[in-house]
Amino acid sequence: MNRSAAPPAAGRRKPWQRRLAIGAWVFTGLCVFGFLGTALTVMYEMRQPADAERRMCCWEENATPEWTAGALGVQVPETATDRRAGLHSNVQYDAALLAFTVTTAEADRFVQPLRRDGTQMVPNLRPEEPGFTRSDGFTHLGLPEPETLVEGMRSTSVCPREAKTPESGALRLCAQIHAHEFQPGMTRIYLWAGSDAPLNKPPA
Secondary structure: OOOOOOOOOOOOOOHHHHHHHHHHHHHHHHHHHHHHHHHHHHHHHHHHHHHHHHHHOOEOOOOOHHHHHHHHOOOOOOOOEEEEEEEEEOOOOEEEEEEEEEEHHHHHHHHHHHOOOOOOOEEOOOOOOOOOOOOOOHHHHOOOOHHHOOOOEEEEEEOOOOOOOHHHHHOOOOEEEEEEEEEOOEEEEEEEEEEOOOOOOOOO
């Protein structure tokens, strides 16, 4: 006597049904990953101009080394070369930057009268990673950020009238000073000074 085939057990899928379900899951996963990849790419591309614009934002024109030295209240050695300067303004503070190159002996003579008695410049024991930058930093001037430099780097911070010297009395802002001996006998001085009060802007 012929018997009809028993129906498949409830919940059990035929092979073609399983393949169809797996294919649907794979297709859905590819769509999700594709969407996420596209979204991340768009976000990255949108961020690049924003980052570039942020780095270029808020820099005052005509902030010459001579003007910036006057705003800081420092006297740059006459023999200094490769003088660079900038003034960054934002809603929180203004930052004046000045950099120049002198002999190491001249660099010591420049910094010594500004330091408090008994203080020493210290090495950079916790450097930032190469390529580190900041929106109000020396990268804008075409220089590496001093926080990334180790060999030959010494740093200190000074404020007006902390030392009993004419140079300290003339200083107008608290400043971070970095001295980088980038080759034997030659040192680049970096000065960064921030002010909560807006600084006078350089003339047009």
